[in-house]
Amino acid sequence: MTNGTIGFNMSLSAFILAAGLGERLRPITDSIPKPLLPLIGKPVLQSVLEKISVLQMGKIGMNLHHKKEAVERWVKQSPYENSVTLFPEDTILGTGGALKNAETFLQGSTFLVHNADIVSDIDLGNLIDSHLSSGNLATLAVHNYPEFNKLEVNDSGLLTGCISCRKWTEGGWRPAAFTGIAVYQPEFLQFLPAGISSVVDAWFNAIAAGYKIGTFDVTGCSWNDIGTPVSYARTVINELRRNGETVFIHPSVKGCSGIEMNGYLVIEKDNSIPKGISLINCIVLPEANIKKQGRDDGDPQCFLTLFWGGRKDTPPSPPLAKGGTGGLSFENCILGPGFRIDLNESKMLGADAEEDDRILIGVGGSDRQYFRMQRDSRAVIFMQCSKDDPDFERHIEYSRFFQKYSVPVPNLIEAAFQSKTAVFEDLGDISLYSWLKCPRKDVEVETIYRRVLDILVSIHSEATAHIAECPLLESRLFDYAYLRWETDYFAENFLQRVCKIPVDVISKLSDEFHRLATTVNSFRKTIIHRDFQSQNIMVTTGFIPRVLDYQGARMAPPAYDVVSILWDPYYRLNEVLRVQLVDYYTHKMKERSVSFSKNEFVNTVLPCRLQRHMQALGAYSFLSHPKGKQFFLKHIHLHLHA
Numbered sequence: 001m002t003n004g005t006i007g008f009n010m011s012l013s014a015f016i017l018a019a020g021l022g023e024r025l026r027p028i029t030d031s032i033p034k035p036l037l038p039l040i041g042k043p044v045l046q047s048v049l050e051k052i053s054v055l056q057m058g059k060i061g062m063n064l065h066h067k068k069e070a071v072e073r074w075v076k077q078s079p080y081e082n083s084v085t086l087f088p089e090d091t092i093l094g095t096g097g098a099l100k101n102a103e104t105f106l107q108g109s110t111f112l113v114h115n116a117d118i119v120s121d122i123d124l125g126n127l128i129d130s131h132l133s134s135g136n137l138a139t140l141a142v143h144n145y146p147e148f149n150k151l152e153v154n155d156s157g158l159l160t161g162c163i164s165c166r167k168w169t170e171g172g173w174r175p176a177a178f179t180g181i182a183v184y185q186p187e188f189l190q191f192l193p194a195g196i197s198s199v200v201d202a203w204f205n206a207i208a209a210g211y212k213i214g215t216f217d218v219t220g221c222s223w224n225d226i227g228t229p230v231s232y233a234r235t236v237i238n239e240l241r242r243n244g245e246t247v248f249i250h251p252s253v254k255g256c257s258g259i260e261m262n263g264y265l266v267i268e269k270d271n272s273i274p275k276g277i278s279l280i281n282c283i284v285l286p287e288a289n290i291k292k293q294g295r296d297d298g299d300p301q302c303f304l305t306l307f308w309g310g311r312k313d314t315p316p317s318p319p320l321a322k323g324g325t326g327g328l329s330f331e332n333c334i335l336g337p338g339f340r341i342d343l344n345e346s347k348m349l350g351a352d353a354e355e356d357d358r359i360l361i362g363v364g365g366s367d368r369q370y371f372r373m374q375r376d377s378r379a380v381i382f383m384q385c386s387k388d389d390p391d392f393e394r395h396i397e398y399s400r401f402f403q404k405y406s407v408p409v410p411n412l413i414e415a416a417f418q419s420k421t422a423v424f425e426d427l428g429d430i431s432l433y434s435w436l437k438c439p440r441k442d443v444e445v446e447t448i449y450r451r452v453l454d455i456l457v458s459i460h461s462e463a464t465a466h467i468a469e470c471p472l473l474e475s476r477l478f479d480y481a482y483l484r485w486e487t488d489y490f491a492e493n494f495l496q497r498v499c500k501i502p503v504d505v506i507s508k509l510s511d512e513f514h515r516l517a518t519t520v521n522s523f524r525k526t527i528i529h530r531d532f533q534s535q536n537i538m539v540t541t542g543f544i545p546r547v548l549d550y551q552g553a554r555m556a557p558p559a560y561d562v563v564s565i566l567w568d569p570y571y572r573l574n575e576v577l578r579v580q581l582v583d584y585y586t587h588k589m590k591e592r593s594v595s596f597s598k599n600e601f602v603n604t605v606l607p608c609r610l611q612r613h614m615q616a617l618g619a620y621s622f623l624s625h626p627k628g629k630q631f632f633l634k635h636i637h638l639h640l641h642a
Contacts, residue, residue: 011109012128014057016048017098017180018116019065019089024228027339028285033067035116036074037226038268038286040239040248044226045071045116049080052114055124061105062116063098065089096197099189107186113199115180119235120223122181127216131183136214137206138188141181143219148177151215159203159213176215179223187211229334229341233348236283237264247434256438260541262428263331264349278329281348285336358382361429372426380413381427385420392420394472395551399424401470405463408455408546427546433534433570435543446577452537452545452565453585456529460558461592464526467555473527478556483517483611490618498621520611523557523604530554532561533616534570558589559601559608567609569616 022029028037035045052060060083064071068088075084087102099106099113112128122141131139140159142151152161152173160173191202191209203213222242224235240246249256250269258275267273267284277290284290332348334341349359358371361381368389371382385392399412411425432452436445467474491509495501529536529550536549562585566578573581582605586598 012055012057012112013106013109014052014055014060014112014114015099015102015106016045016052016060016062016114016116017095018045018071019063019068019092019098020117021066021092022117022227025226025232028229028232028334028336028341029066031337032285033071034226035071037232039119039236040243040266041250041268043074044119045074046078047119048114048116049078049084051124052112053080053083055112055128057112058109059083059085059105061085061087061102063087063089063093063101065092091196094196095199096192096202097195099184099199100192100194100197103189103192107189109186111184111186113182113184115225117226118180118223119226119239120179120181120218120221122179122218122221122223124181127181127218128183130216131214134214135212136185137211138182138184138203139214139216140203141179141218142176142215143179143217143221143223144175145177145223146175149175151176151178153215157215157217159207159215162200162204176217179218180225230343230347233283233334233343236266237349240264240266245434246429246431247437249437249439253439257440257444259438261430261435261438264429265434276328278331280329280331281345282330282332283334285334287337288335289337290330290335375413375423379426381410381424383422383424387420389420391551392422393417394476394553396422397470397472398550398553401466401473402459402463402550404469405458405466407458407463407550408544409550410546410548427538427540427548430539431535432537432539432545435539436534436571442577445573446580448539448543448545449565449573449577449581450584451543453562453581454588455537455545455547456532456558456561456565457585457588457592459529459553460526460561461589461596465593467527473553474555476554478525478528478530478554478560480517480521482554483520484513486611486615486618487513487517489622490614492618493621494614494617516607516610519607520557520560520604523559523608524600525555526558527553528556528558528561529564530556530560532564533568534565537565557604557608559604560612563605563609563612567612 016035018033018035020034022034025034025037036043038044039047049060060080062075062084064086065088072086072088075081075086085105087098087105089098089101093101110128110132112124114124127139127141140151142153150163151159152163153176154160154173163175188202188206191205192199207213222238224231224238226232226235240248246264247261248266250267250271252269252271253267254272256267256271256273258277259273260278261280262278263281265279265282267279268286268288270287271284271289273279273284273290330340332343332345334343346359358373361370361372368386369384371384372379373382374380383395385395396412396415396417399409402409403411410427413423413425415422432448435448491506491513495506496503529547530552531549532547536547538546538548540546562582566573566581582602586596586601589596589601590598
């Protein structure tokens with residue numbers, strides 16, 4: 001090897017930096033080491049290992065220091081027990097010292113280094129390929145991230161300086177931030193001294209010796225570090241959004257059925273939340289153990305109780321719940337064993353706040369944008385539609401019509417037809433789908449579903465009786481042509497795109513689709529919501545359901561709505577309860593409409609189920625493939641078994 005020249009080989013290994021103290025995360029890291037912080041049910045370290053393992057590394061090393069026994073215990077109990085070599089550090093050695101300490105392990109092969117506190121969708125395979133073809137001694141994954149832009153990179157993508165350490169060189173450069181992910185040749189290890197050191201110093205020592213430290217620009221990739229409480233919270237919420245969720249409840253949580261929820265909510269393992277608690281934009285860490293306790297004056301307060309190693313201590317701190325005397329509301333915070341960390345809502349939810357303090361909300365399949373904003377000291381929802389949105393006028397007119405006949409849609413505050421914007425009452429963030437993620441007693445589930453069916457009864461009876469007052473809706477028929485459009489949509493998006501069934505095979509189903517459409521079109525029609533599933537039912541204060549996304553309402557057989565909610569893939573009801581709820585619906589409809597026939601209705605259920613299932617499968621396939629919303633794929637399997 002000559003000065004500034006390196007020899008490449010195809011052997012690969014990896015090293016995870018996991019020894020940090022996590023000082024900026026305290027008090028969280030007083031009980032949980034940073035690599036084991038949970039991210040929607042699994043440690044961040046597991047996410048990193050899963051990502052690295054698909055690259056089929058020859059070997060993986062990892063350093064340990066802070067709470068190293070806990071990290072070591074997790075590794076030994078994980079699927080990675082036999083593939084990860086641990087390097088405990090009695091004294092923390094820094095980013096450079098950790099690699100030098102593992103020199104014998106790393107030498108002889110190209111190696112990837114990944115910080116244990118980084119969550120990203122950076123393509124590590126592309127990073128490695130770029131490095132192997134570059135001639136660089138090291139290749140750093142960098143991006144334009146103003147908050148962390150500390151590096152200087154020239155037009156050729158080579159590292160030239162460090163803004164924070166004032167090591168400039170002449171010539172043009174641009175700022176960049178290091179992602180905590182890099183690929184190195186083993187020759188890099190010679191620039192690391194024994195003992196404590198920083199890898200940054202070694203970069204510049206290598207440059208001074210004539211080697212190239214290159215960069216791989218990943219600007220635009222999703223990237224989060226968990227170095228502070230707010231960045232950790234933002235990472236958790238981003239993961240929820242990526243999965244198309246607003247709520248995560250760990251399967252081990254024993255009780256949360258009596259709580260009020262709103263915003264984003266994560267309750268990690270080994271928790272039981274007492275009744276009467278309100279959680280809004282909260283992350284509840286493992287074993288936070290929120291307990292309701294009484295005071296001498298009889299007023300309830302809420303404390304976090306420590307449960308460490310069998311020891312129970314109540315911290316001598318003021319009440320941890322907001323809301324004044326007796327208030328039991330936790331909002332915009334992280335709750336852990338014996339502590340609460342309050343956060344700024346807009347920072348916690350990410351950089352989605354607009355100049356007028358609007359916060360982008362919503363994770364569904366629509367192209368419309370919904371923002372939460374403050375008006376006259378109350379939260380409202382601002383809806384922005386595209387200029388050519390065909391549903392805007394219907395949305396406004398249907399809102400007024402449904403409000404008149406007590407269908408619980410959000411109150412329309414104002415609408416601007418020219419700009420295609422409207423302001424609605426804020427119904428919160430918790431859909432029936434999210435509400436059901438809490439362990440619920442059977443009686444609670446039945447009660448909420450009866451209330452939901454009461455909404456349908458109101459739409460199918462009283463609102464339908466006055467349909468002449470809403471010509472836009474009266475003329476919008478769910479007829480044979482539309483039913484065939486749904487089955488064609490199913491065939492194109494599910495059978496062809498997802499199942500890869502040839503077109504000539506699919507065409508043989510045409511007669512079956514024709515018979516189904518003819519049958520369903522022959523049934524008596526009422527107003528239907530058309531997408532009456534648990535994502536479109538909001539659970540408001542007092543566990544009162546309200547309904548959204550009704551702009552697609554049509555005149556069609558009422559069973560289409562009933563099967564949409566009772567055979568909903570988002571939440572699978574047991575068959576006994578389904579039968580009871582169908583009976584409840586038919587009984588209520590008979591009370592409200594003398595022309596309603598239970599026998600006639602029951603005969604419409606199966607054909608409407610087939611039609612609805614195909615529509616939903618087509619929609620999930622379309623949203624996950626052409627639209628790129630991959631989280632809808634998980635609902636396809638559930639729907640096939642509904």
